[in-house]
Amino acid sequence: MQKTSETPLVSLVIPVYNAMPYLRETLDALPAQGLDDSQLEVVLVNDGSDDGSETLLAEYASRHANYRLIDQPNSGGPADPCNKGIAAVRGKYFFVLGADDVLTEGALGDLAAYAEKEGSDIVLAKMAGLNGRHAPSSMFRRTVADADIVEDKLYNSLTAIKLFRTDLVAETGAHNPTHLRVGSDQPFTLACYLVAKKISVRADRDFVLIRKREDGKNVTSSARSAWDYAQLLTANIDVIVKFSAPGELRDGILRRPIRGALRKALHPRFLQLDEQKQEAVVAEIAAAVTPVYTEAVAAHLGPLEQVKTRLALDGRTSLLRRLLTWEKGGGKERLTHDATGFHLDLPEDLAQEIDGELLRGVPVTGMVRLEELAVEGAQVRLAGSARVKGCDVPPDAVQLRARKRGTEDWFDVSGSEVREVVRGGDRALEFRADVDAAPLEKGVWDLSVVHRYGSEELVNRLGRLRSQDIAERRHRLLDGTGRKELGLVYFTEGFGNVSLDIGHTLLPRSGPDARVLTAVSIEPDRRLVLLAAEGADRLRASVHADEAATGGRTVPLVPVGEGLTALSLDGDGGPRWVKVEDGTGHVVLAIPAAVSVPHTPGGGSMLSAAADGGKRTMRAAARRLGVRRPGR
Structure with missing residues (x-):
């Protein structure tokens, strides 16, 4: 259906059966939907209410020219009034709302504008629960303009509480089967999903508040039998087979x-x-x-x-x-x-x-849990546990595996301090293992746990399940001097598994690429700290007494050559840490004990020479100290 000047943009369908006192709140939220009367049509279907809902519906329909009321005897279930309402819509899009649920301010206008901009056939709208009602969440982790039914778990949201392009109904013949006592909107939504060319997900705010009724009379809360579910199973599978290939x-x-x-x-x-x-x-x-x-x-x-x-x-x-x-x-x-x-x-x-x-031939699910994680320099020290879900037998052996992403390169680290524990009611093995990141090649290395049961081997990524004491933050890997950043230990996006990014191939540095090369005594009470750092004009530095790098004082940075920067400090008993910052973050670097070098031939200090532009003098001093420029 193409919107014309005579058709509304959105038709809102509200099937109603005995929805007092909640119905008034539902209806009172409609004027704030960001759509005027010409853009919004409201189709109210009274399914034989006798609790005052019928009177309230008639009142609202009489006050609003863009409201239409359909009265019918009670049909015995939610499917028929939904079908009648959808069949009556005239809008380019329609949205089905429960009579005890509430649209948030501007929800329909926002969703329709998004569908128009993206060319969406269906837009899923994030929901929140009222009065303890559970709202589906697995498909609302992020906003997606062009979502995949399986990968984005859209199949977990099969209610009709979403924005549909009206033409989908004619294209599919989609309807709510009236013989179903449970889930009658599921076959309808599945049919629309499977013919839609583009499905979008809006997860950036709550659009619909779904309510748990205090009287317990939600349609979804009534008792169902095994026969009811068997019929729903058949209806859903029939639709899936009709509209999809094997x-x-x-x-x-x-x-x-x-x-x-x-x-x-x-x-x-x-x-x-x-x-x-x-x-x-x-x-x-x-x-x-x-x-x-x-x-x-x-x-x-x-x-x-x-x-x-x-x-x-x-x-x-x-x-x-x-x-x-x-x-x-x-x-x-x-x-x-x-x-x-x-x-x-x-x-x-x-x-x-x-x-x-x-x-x-039953499926076996390996479960691994990260118990502890610490990073010291280039050493990644961790503890983990491994088990099979629901199994009374612990592993025979366990070890850590590091695999370089996108390659067949991997190595194992034997577990130490292995002991039997109980996790989730199952017998498991707990272990410790250390990974030395210093010799690792550039790339992303993913950590897994290998647990063996006789001749069978299970391999599970490590980190998604972890102790609540482990914060999901990044850890810097440093070389043996503590001055060069090798990469990061991080938790992967989405699944939250542990990986090592060596050489920052995937993740940007958490601060400038700076490292301390050396510190030299240039006068009895002065030290010169030489850093390898590009773009000194973009850097800020402060010196501190400890690694926490709080407080401290700002010091100037002086360019002294290509990729070389210097700062001047008081005598050897002063600050031991320098914090170097740029727009991406900061690094805190240890300042080593100073070594002595002669003054420059003119009697001035090297700092003075650097400040005066004596770059060759500084480079010569660096060579005498055995310091090589970055990249050499």
Whole structure:
């Protein structure tokens, strides 16, 4: 639909069933949306309310020419009023809002302007919870103009609380299935996602406040059965198959119904159904999941979930019922390891009836945790722990691995002070390891933990899980003199794993590229400190008594040659640290003990000669001291 002078830019759809007293706050927020009456259409669908919502809707609709009210008998669920409202919209874009939720100031105008600027078909709007309501967050870590459904985890937000280009509905035939008692907007949103050419995410502020009702009557909070979830599973998979081809995209999007509706259908709530309905649930799951159940899709599930799913796909309802009865009675998913490898640890009577290959073919998740981290010069000293999630057996051995990113170069560091500990209820090995960064080649080196169980080896990146005592900050790596910066130890963006950037190949320096070359006594009570530093006119220096570099006093820097800078200090008992700053940050450098050199031939000091432009004198002195210019 192309916007014309006769069509609004945005249509807001609000399905309503007994939403008092929250409805008034929802409606009162609409005039502040940054859109005038010609740009905003409000479609109110009263689904047979009888708590006063119907009266309030009629009042607001009578006061605003751009509001339309659709009255209908109660349909029994949220799907029908959503469909009726969406079918009635005339705007270029539409947005569906819960009758107890609230738009923040300027939200619709902001989202529509963004869609117009970016050419977006869908714009996801960051939400926040009211009254303790959980708001989805995994897809709102950053604003993204052109988001990927899988990589940006858009599948975790399948409500219709977002801005849609209205033409998507005609292109897909998308609708909210009225037979679904749970998640009826999920197939609708999936269809729109899969045909949209561009989906954007706005995460820079809260646009919608979603409410947990004090009376507990949120549509999403009512009890659901295993049959309800089995029907939702089928509806979602049908849409995904219709609008996607087999491959990575389909397998990735299937994560949502597989980890959502399928797991909830195969929950102990399954036992609340009579046996005939249980058979219907198993048949529904088998029909929907079997055609799409690739290895990649199975990997979305944990070990016990994979076993339950396979029993359902094979139609083994009786054994599935027994397994769920064990789980309901307190049975927990646990792995063990023996000569045959890892396998799911189940009671003997159940294990004997389940194919051994199925029990041994379960996924194994390695877990490593950074316990301590310290950087001293070029030494990276750390402690870590390693385990398998849900496993009763600790590793046989553990070591640290450093791998140069983008290459096949790597080396291992054996763990020391290895001891068995408990982490997350699992048996683990804790260890210490040191990495010497001084001999490392230029590049980014990623740290991982290798933990071995018999002949099996697991490798997991280190750092994402870490002690709360470890701050996520960068650490400078210095050479043995403490004067040259080798690189940085840092936590990677997003995942937060530990890496070493040697030579600043990825990260800029945290301050100027400066280092102390030497200090010389030039007069009985004077020292000259010689630094290798480019662009002395852009640098500032201060001297300090300790490495904390607080307080101190500013000193002038004097260029004395190409890449060489000097500063003058009081006698040898004065400051021991110099802080050199530029626009990128600062470095704090140790000042070594001064050595003595003769005065210049004219009787003046080298500092005076430098200040007077005697660069050759200073360079000669530097040569006598064995100092080489940077780059030589």
